[in-house]
Amino acid sequence: MLAQRQENAMTEQGSNSGDFSIPRDLFTPEHDLYRATVRRFVENELVPHHDAWEKAGFVPREVWRKAGEVGLLCPSIPEEYGGFGGDWLYNVIVIEELWRHGMSGPGFMIHSDLCAPYILAWGSEEVKQRYLPKMVTGEVIGALGMTEPGAGSDLKAIRTRAVRDGDDYVIDGQKVYISNGQTCDIVVTACKTDPAGGARGVSLIVVPTETPGFERGRNLEKIGLKAQDTSELFFEGVRVPAGNLLGGEGRGFAMMMTKLAQERLAQAVRSVVVCEQAIRWTVDYTRERKAFGGTIADFQNTQFVLAGLAAETMSARIFTDWCVRRFLDGELTAVEAAKVKLIVTDLHCKVVDQCLQFFGGYGYMTEYPIGRAYVDARVTRIAGGAAEVMKQIIGRDLFGGEA
Ligand SMILES: Cc1cc2nc3c(=O)[nH]c(=O)nc-3n(C[C@H](O)[C@H](O)[C@H](O)COP(=O)(O)OP(=O)(O)OC[C@H]3O[C@@H](n4cnc5c(N)ncnc54)[C@H](O)[C@@H]3O)c2cc1C
Secondary structure (H helix, E strand, O other), X not given: OHHHHHHHHHHHHHXXXXXXXXXXXXXXXXXXXXXXXXXXXXXHHHHHHHHHHHHHOOOOHHHXXXXXXXXXXXXXXXXXXXXXXXXXXXXXXXXXXXXXXXXXXXXXXXXHHHHHHHHHHHOOHHHHHHHHHHHHHOOOXXXXXXXXXXXXXXXXXXXXXXXXXXXXXXXXXXXXXXXOOOOOOEEEEEEEOXXXXXXXXXXXEEEEOOOOOEEEEEEOOOOOOOOOOEEEEEEEEEEEEHHHEEOOOOOHHHHHHHHHHHHHHHHHHHHHHHHHHHHHHHHHHHHHOEEOOEEHHHOHHHHHHHHHHHHHHHHHHHHHHHHHHHHHOOOOOHHHHHHHHHHHHXXXXXXXXXXXXXXXXXXXXXXXXXXXXXXXXXXHHOOOOOHHHHHHHHHHHHOOOOO
16 A cells, blocks of 8 residues: 555656656756646657658658747747746747657757757857748758768768858868758758868868758668668768857867767767666566566566666766756866766666566567567667766866776
8 A cells, every 4th residue: 555655656746747756856847837838749740651661761851840839949949039937947838849759760869959059159249140030930951061981989970061262162072970961951060270280280160061062961771769860971062151150260169068968968968868868668568568378578587677777867867967057057068068968878788688578579670669669779889978078078087088
């Protein structure tokens, strides 16, 4: 009886905050209302269509516009640029609700958390007015182009070149693995403005994809994230106004290092919610599935493995929420962001792997969410900075920058 009451209390607290394991004190009643709107949108407008988008390899544009209409895109963009000026917790809610429902297709996080923040922080007033309101409505889809065939982890080695010519920059080069690459209207593009300058030679320029000389390669075939379009991008004599430069010439690397912390935290937010959801799916499934005269959940092994994962997930949740709070207070460091990304994406891969095991053959079928979660997970230890790069950042900090 007592156990039942405790369980009910936990569930109530959990549902209040959108989490199954701990009461979370990050969110206000306004956030909870927003979460309900986002959840409704996800359940009605995304979940029924995701299978079809996985087959097509992308999410149609009209979905972006619908998402814009209900306020899911760039929620923390200030009112003067068309947003509703929410804090970053509104972005967190969108990420959590998408991934709680296994909606890995819509590249809203790339748009709202990876692309728009650069424009908001470093765009000229004209650039902000030109792009941000349309990013909020979904009329303009954003991408972030850093990685190249010859440079991913070592971003200062990029070779895409931007040469100043009068009032323009002329861009030549190539990018690869760019999320939203097939559908985007603008790419915040990392270029070399000074090839001899190393990290100080990198600049960021907003490139509209309608510009002559810009071409998209094929939609790359991935092992997971099947509904998310990912592309090579080609730039041949792409002429954009010099005013599209963000920050100043040579400041691109420093800007990327600042915003990468936000991207890494966003990845941790995404991963911890998948851990929680995978455990829920597995508890439900193993309770029902019969074997050897009982259920799979009756095996002590099942309970022990899930208990261990639940405990680790709870600590990941607490660490992630702590980092979110630090970010909101403007105090999250690059090292903390690297730590949370490292720990939580690692756990993400472990949880989906171990949970899938309990589904047996069904787990290997793509129609089961756990099977998709498994293939979708793997990229989290690579994109936005490989696990080893996170360790390098943490290691440098441990050894006072001398390692
Ligand atoms: C699905 C997907 C979506 C992506 N979306 C985007 C996007 O929207 N925009 C964008 O710009 N990029 C994107 N990327 C690229 C991603 O950020 C890079 O793949 C990632 O940074 C790693 O770069 P790389 O692939 O060139 O690997 P490399 O740099 O070649 O590294 C390969 C491996 O070497 C090891 N390694 C690298 N550096 C070190 C080190 N310092 N110490 C020890 N070991 C090391 C790691 O194991 C690493 O995984 C995406 C990638 C994928 C797969």
